[in-house]
């Protein structure tokens with residue numbers, strides 16, 4: 001990921017460099033993917049109504065993609081995380097690769113770290129010495145699966161194995177037989193033993209040949225009730241649209257024999273950036289199980305992202321069977337294990353994914369929160385019991401352990417709604433609409449001149465400085481002293497206020513049809529020509545010591561502007577609001 005401190009300026013395109021550019025990309029080097037002849041496909045109408053089986057391959061496929069593969073300590077942290085989240089099938093390594101993976105598998109078995117309901121799995125090539133070593137690593141495991149693979153696609157048959165279809169099929173079939181023999185010899189009855197086969201590069205393999213190899217493998221394993229086989233069809237390199245991938249799955253699912261004893265598994269990589277869609281559509285097309293990694297860790301552009309897939313289900317009201325309620329803890333652990341940062345725009349887990357900077361989004365979010373609160377109050381329910389309906393937020397950030405603080409952040413793209421949200425959320429001030437507009441212009445001037453983000457603390461400091469005189473922050477013509485008296489008579493209100501006006505202590509007196517108009521009358525006595533345009537107030541908290549906030553829009557000496565007053569006494573809050581406006585007018 002780019003480090004913002006080192007993101008440089010692009011190389012300028014000059015007339016000379018522009019001339020050196022090719023006029024076209026070398027498209028002749030590539031060919032389109034093949035469509036599948038399955039006009040009666042059913043997957044487009046399918047709905048995903050329950051979680052698939054999940055297998056995490058963070059410790060195998062994810063690990064083999066790291067610059068610095070996980071140490072035993074990092075592997076263990078990942079394993080414990082996966083168990084804690086609820087993954088029941090975990091590929092824990094490639095034991096024949098070397099001591100680190102072999103030793104790790106031994107350690108979790110010998111230390112009893114594998115819960116009863118978790119099955120570990122290990123990958124091997126179809127080579128006898130590797131198979132023996134792989135099965136040896138599993139000695140004493142309560143439940144384990146050996147996962148055998150060989151590439152079946154034409155280029156691999158020609159280039160890697162330099163063999164015919166029959167020979168490549170034989171690698172899979174003979175390998176399966178060897179796995180069974182070594183499992184019998186080494187594991188005996190001590191382990192509930194399972195088997196998985198992957199025709200690697202399924203995406204480029206002719207469908208009828210992939211089927212033929214899988215059938216050959218099944219003829220050896222002999223799946224039946226209580227003895228399933230996992231057939232995992234990997235998009236080792238993602239090659240087509242997710243729809244074609246789904247067609248291929250529907251074709252395999254329809255044509256495989258012994259289908260009820262086959263667990264059909266999908267293993268997408270993300271070369272075209274559509275791995276999540278490929279996995280979801282494969283499930284719609286009949287797959288039962290998904291293999292992937294947390295946050296899409298994996299070779300090249302990654303394995304399919306298990307967090308996004310699980311959260312996609314959650315956001316549709318389907319229980320993913322995985323606990324994502326502390327998403328930042330999951331992210332931190334994965335970052336530690338992989339020594340790789342999760343992108344700030346990662347769906348559901350990125351730093352910025354619940355944050356809006358732009359004005360219209362912030363406005364809608366603020367209104368959405370308010371509407372949910374109003375709906376909950378009207379229904380006599382808690383907000384948490386309502387269907388989530390806040391615009392621009394696909395899920396409630398609270399459900400993954402995020403606070404609402406980061407939901408709205410303010411910069412030059414923001415409008416009044418976002419700023420008002422911050423004041424309401426952090427300071428319980430519910431500014432009237434025209435005052436929001438007035439204050440947002442003040443903030444906009446600051447963000448335009450200084451650039452960057454303005455934090456909630458800075459927004460508050462600007463607000464205080466603009467509207468709320470404090471002992472440290474006195475400005476304007478009028479400073480209120482503590483005393484005021486207000487008496488109501490049949491004919492209206494009489495008001496007396498102790499204040500300092502233009503540096504002199506004075507007693508202001510006035511009458512009117514309410515305390516605010518009485519105060520305007522008193523101000524006229526010291527030469528302030530003020531007229532009330534709008535007024536609103538609200539309490540800021542509950543209880544006897546509750547503060548009230550008053551907002552007053554006035555025309556003062558030809559200027560229209562707002563003031564605010566905060567005080568436990570509502571009359572005094574209004575007087576303060578008028579003083580705030582008068583002082584702003586005099587600035």
Ligand SMILES: CC(=O)SCCNC(=O)CCNC(=O)[C@H](O)C(C)(C)COP(=O)(O)OP(=O)(O)OC[C@H]1O[C@@H](n2cnc3c(N)ncnc32)[C@H](O)[C@@H]1OP(=O)(O)O
Nearest residue numbers: 064094096097098125126127149150151160161171200236
């Ligand atoms: C798509 C995937 O992610 S598949 C998983 C890939 N992961 C890994 O490879 C990680 C762990 N692997 C390793 O540490 C090493 O590859 C080892 C230790 C297992 C084997 O190492 P080596 O013996 O040096 O073999 P190497 O890795 O170079 O494999 C190449 C040989 O295996 C053969 N081979 C490759 N895949 C397979 C397979 N699935 N089944 C049988 N043979 C295979 C190749 O044809 C080649 O044979 P050749 O030497 O006769 O031409």
Ligand SMILES: CC(C)C(=O)C(=O)O
Nearest residue numbers: 149198200201234236
């Ligand atoms: C071994 C298989 C499942 C694999 O990792 C892949 O093809 O990507």
